[in-house]
Amino acid sequence: MLSTVGVSKKFDKGESLFFPDIALENGEHGVLLGQSGTGKTTLLHAIGGLISCESGSIVLNGENLFKMNQTKMDVFRGRHIGLIFQKNYLISALNVYDNIALAQRLAGEKEDAALIKNILEELNIGDKWKSNINTLSHGQAQRVAIARAMINKPQLILADEPTASLDDQHATTVIDMLKSQAKKNNANLIIATHDQRVKEMFSHQIILRSDEHAQA
Amino acid sequence: MLNTVLFGLGVGIIVFLMIAQKQLAGNLTSSGKGIDLVVGAKGSPMQLILSSIYQIDYPTGNISLLEAEQLTKNRFVKKAVPLALGDAYNGVRIVGTTAGYLELYNADISDGKAWSGEMEVCLGSAAAEKLGMKLGDEFVGQHGLANGGYDHDEHGKFKVVGILAETGAIIDQLILTNIQAVWMVHEEEHNEVEVLAADSDTILLSKLIPSVNLNSEDSTREITSLLVQYRSPMGAMQLPRYINQKTNMQAASPTFEMARLLTLVGVGVDVFEGFAYIILCVALLSVLMAIYNALKDRKHDLAVMRALGASKSLLFRSIISEGMMIAFLGTVLGLIFGHAMIAGVASYMQNASNFSGAVFYLEEVIVVILGTLVGVLVAVVPAYSLYRVDVSKTLTQD
Numbered sequence: 001m002l003s004t005v006g007v008s009k010k011f012d013k014g015e016s017l018f019f020p021d022i023a024l025e026n027g028e029h030g031v032l033l034g035q036s037g038t039g040k041t042t043l044l045h046a047i048g049g050l051i052s053c054e055s056g057s058i059v060l061n062g063e064n065l066f067k068m069n070q071t072k073m074d075v076f077r078g079r080h081i082g083l084i085f086q087k088n089y090l091i092s093a094l095n096v097y098d099n100i101a102l103a104q105r106l107a108g109e110k111e112d113a114a115l116i117k118n119i120l121e122e123l124n125i126g127d128k129w130k131s132n133i134n135t136l137s138h139g140q141a142q143r144v145a146i147a148r149a150m151i152n153k154p155q156l157i158l159a160d161e162p163t164a165s166l167d168d169q170h171a172t173t174v175i176d177m178l179k180s181q182a183k184k185n186n187a188n189l190i191i192a193t194h195d196q197r198v199k200e201m202f203s204h205q206i207i208l209r210s211d212e213h214a215q216a
Numbered sequence: 217m218l219n220t221v222l223f224g225l226g227v228g229i230i231v232f233l234m235i236a237q238k239q240l241a242g243n244l245t246s247s248g249k250g251i252d253l254v255v256g257a258k259g260s261p262m263q264l265i266l267s268s269i270y271q272i273d274y275p276t277g278n279i280s281l282l283e284a285e286q287l288t289k290n291r292f293v294k295k296a297v298p299l300a301l302g303d304a305y306n307g308v309r310i311v312g313t314t315a316g317y318l319e320l321y322n323a324d325i326s327d328g329k330a331w332s333g334e335m336e337v338c339l340g341s342a343a344a345e346k347l348g349m350k351l352g353d354e355f356v357g358q359h360g361l362a363n364g365g366y367d368h369d370e371h372g373k374f375k376v377v378g379i380l381a382e383t384g385a386i387i388d389q390l391i392l393t394n395i396q397a398v399w400m401v402h403e404e405e406h407n408e409v410e411v412l413a414a415d416s417d418t419i420l421l422s423k424l425i426p427s428v429n430l431n432s433e434d435s436t437r438e439i440t441s442l443l444v445q446y447r448s449p450m451g452a453m454q455l456p457r458y459i460n461q462k463t464n465m466q467a468a469s470p471t472f473e474m475a476r477l478l479t480l481v482g483v484g485v486d487v488f489e490g491f492a493y494i495i496l497c498v499a500l501l502s503v504l505m506a507i508y509n510a511l512k513d514r515k516h517d518l519a520v521m522r523a524l525g526a527s528k529s530l531l532f533r534s535i536i537s538e539g540m541m542i543a544f545l546g547t548v549l550g551l552i553f554g555h556a557m558i559a560g561v562a563s564y565m566q567n568a569s570n571f572s573g574a575v576f577y578l579e580e581v582i583v584v585i586l587g588t589l590v591g592v593l594v595a596v597v598p599a600y601s602l603y604r605v606d607v608s609k610t611l612t613q614d
Contacts, residue, residue: 050608078525
């Protein structure tokens, strides 16, 4: 269960963004819509605790994220929040398996080979577990990124433009994967996108408008 | 990787200097131990010391045995050891002397016996190793102290009768025989060497060299130099002045001359050392740059690790330990470089030094610890800059 109330972010230049409140029940999914520059990524990162905000509260399953200090937030994020970025940001020095195992270890979990191979199977890249990151196709790399975000069974999955460079068929596949993984863990899923194809797949829509700058 | 090697080079030069200075100083003191004064022909006092004690330079000339003999009667002289130099075998010096020379260095015979007959020799431990000779081997000395002197003829054939135990002093590097043997080799007519004639009244036995008759040759006998031990500290006040003013010989004090030599050489060592520190600084800077650049390349990786739950301090620690690893490896590499250089120098000038690369000093542990610490300090700068990195920005920008 996720609820955000009165979240705003002030930037160095002096302008502020005010975000609409979000309320998601357990297992509910939402899509974050808006033009470029309306702060989709900023809100997503604020919910993920990657940036701090001046006001408001974000509560995930009873925990107020804004009341945590940095280190506690890092640990909480590692355990309970799965992040998928616009780019994969896989660590190219490690192979597929080690990238995912790293996420387990950094979250303070034990490395679980069976679990890692299992999730790779579910995403249809089970045979790639020993592959070098640089040998993967774009779609395969994105699945590894999804697997990495999912491996610790997060309660909240935050995905930033996951379909930006995909064709229709792959876009549908990726969204389905995200949905089914979220459903498996009864997790909240928020996708930030300006992709119309994605918009149609979600009923809960949060719309960011640029005119909210005006309130600064 | 290159930085590690560069760092190692800087450390290596410093280690080299450290070991070289230590071994040189140790060598100088152990070889000069117990010798208060060297008496030889007039000339450069340092040359006299270098040639007679350290067997490096050429002798200043010869002194008359008779005159040397008279000196031993001086009340300040406790002990005098005569030396006769001039020949070498394959670069190893042949020193004509008496058993007093062995006593001077507390040298024991590890194998065989001391030389007694005229053409018998004992080898120093390092000399035996270098020449690859053993008991019973025979060889012909070569004239001159450098390699490549002409061979003496068959009459000058030496036989190895003993090998000395290692002492760490110059005696290890020498071939020892008696003075008569050196005379004999250089004699024009080989039958003229005087051996004691038992029943003569006129025989004046040499105190310096047993069984030599001083009268017979009318004081034409010569030796190269005399190593003198004082009976009392008063000797240092009186004896050198007496010798330098009243005789045709000169006296040189090893302590004084070596102190002079070390100040002369010291300037060069200081410059060399300064150079090593500059190299070390450049190496450190390049290690810093390398870590910094590597981190810039890995900025995204590190930001992702933060996003995956790694705390700032964890990443900080991992970068510091990376710097520590590079510095530690570099320092260890440096120690290896340093020892290799010492070993190289040792094999290059083997007859003149006791250098060895296979010796380790306590100071080297300190070098490793210090080097590693420096690596930590150097890594703090990039680690701190990364510590402050904005994860969100890093993962949204390119």
